[in-house]
Amino acid sequence: MHRSVFFVLVFSVVLGTGIVFSSHHWFTVWVGLELNTLSIVPILCGSFSPRNVESSVKYFLIQSVSAAVILNVVVIQAWLYSSWSISQPLGGYTSLLMTFAIGLKLGLFPCHYWFPDVIQGVGFLQGLALSTWQKLAPFVVLANVVDSLEVSVLACLGMLSVLVGGWGGLNQTQVRKVLAFSSIAHMGWICSTVGYSLSGGCVMLLVYVIINSGVFLLAGEYDLKSLSHVGRLSYFNYGGAVCLALGVLSLGGLPPLFGFSIKFVSLSCLVASGSFLLAGVLVLGSLLSLFFYLRVAFNSMLVLFPQHSMVIFGWRSLSSNPKGVTTLRGFTLSLSVGLSLFGLCCFPVLFSFL
Template sequence: MFSSNSSKMFFFFILINSTLIAISSNSWFGCWIGLKINLLKFIPLISNSNNLLATEASLKYFLTQSIASINFLFSILLKMILLKNFEMIFFLSIMINSSMLMKMGSTPFHFWFPNIEKGLSWMNNLILMTWQKITPMIILSYYFNKNFILFIIIMNVIIGALGGLNQTSLRKLMAFSSINNLGWMLSAIMIAENLWLFYLLMYTFYNHNYIFFFFFIMNMFYINQLFMNNLTPLIKINLLINFLSLGGLPPFIGFFPKWIIINFLIMNQMYFLTFIMIMTSLIVLFFYIRIIYSIFMFNYLKIKWLKIFIKNNNFLMINIFSFFSFSGMIISTLFFM
């Protein structure tokens, strides 16, 4: 039943509704109920009886999310009991923040995230990296501990950058890239929720949609597949533009939201945090350039007769995405004039 398209569309519709329930609730229990519905409806989407890796990933996801939900429920119950005990506020805020960070796959609770990503399809990876972060992020903004979140931001950008250096799996590499982006999203939501929403829409949904869409239609999961398939020069250039945009390199559109966050951090005199985030972004760009280098420089002669064709509609979409990425500096300049 779960393999049919109609049932998956139904579960995805309930998944969206569960997010709306959680973020529109006016009580902690309402948020917890929305999170549980979200968990129970995402499991059928990622589970596949014909794929052992997907089944293992769904089980790991269920266990980690259940632990985070139990921790969150215990925290809100403890908060109600110790409402007048101000000495426990710091401890409770860290417990609630840790629960949401575990649900997002943030450091130091990130160990489950790359392993689960490796067992999922590209479309399920896209949902896990984007939509599944919305509810925990908004709940985190209700009751976050500033000093604790600043420490988590630094850990996210460092581990997300260093963890992707020795990866050959594209799904694991994108998982560590997502951990690095999570540090930027946490810094954005500390400044303003509107800035976090702008970052999510401009960076995560747009850039990840293109990259994941390309890997999905090409059925690619490892770096060596990028040079074993003889791609056309125009597709290679499109990949170059979009990978550099995903890394946040100017003049591409991926640099635009990072530029805004850097400006706000400098205005608030957070120079050390800004320095760490910029330097780790350079490391992320390094393993994106490594992928691009594999595409442009390597050639697998044994299967040179193999040609890769992409449908015209898909290719037109790729060109539109690339043009929008390349116009990022023009948009950024007009915004700050």
């Protein structure tokens, strides 16, 4: 793909998300979502390999179905209330349809099946965009209509997403699939909280984007496709192995690390609203996720993953950039890793938004 075409597509993706952020009319929200989807699809299949094209087609079909459901909800709202305003409360039937459409875009249970396959079929940078940036526009739509949705339904979907995300990642050996199921579990935490505290859900999403960006960029920098590759990382770059282990443990919510703020904010909001059962189930679901987080951390630093002695690891291509040259990717990697490891120092600032 030519560089100018790539920059135009990236600008269109950012523009589509910006339209959703600034819109108060349902039609412009739908236009922003469609512009975002149509612009990200050529980026996903940039290498034109069969696996990339398959994942791009899956992503396009899922996003098209969800956008069509949103458009149907908008038409029903305009027919019943003669209003295209996004602030118009949804009815009982339309609120369920909107919950289904947003859950399909965010990868919530039972609409999560497409997300691990799509993440596995694209590169690390594309997977980073799908698991972070592409979640922003649907989350803004969810934040605008959350007062009209059934909080119990949204909380149940989030709770089941945490359980499915933890259970599905237990026997995975591919790093991208592990991160995909981790994303499903984290979106379950966020959506379970946003019905009770919108500001708490926004803080949790911000923290998740920072931590997940660091882990994805580290895995993409060292081309860690499977846990066997992770197990060989400490042999040639011990600093990268330490940062990866701490980043993964931060995703798991280890208290000294920045990821602990996600669990703390969610549990504080749920306990304050009296949802003790939901908080307990979320904690039990996070224990499942903690198992494969610890497995990735152990493989990166402490133990060697079971593998054949003839496994070839492409470490020679890691030093292609000249030493001392600062790139945008390197700066973003350093910033996201630094914040994910030491960002708990700014936790009082984040908690002040609640």
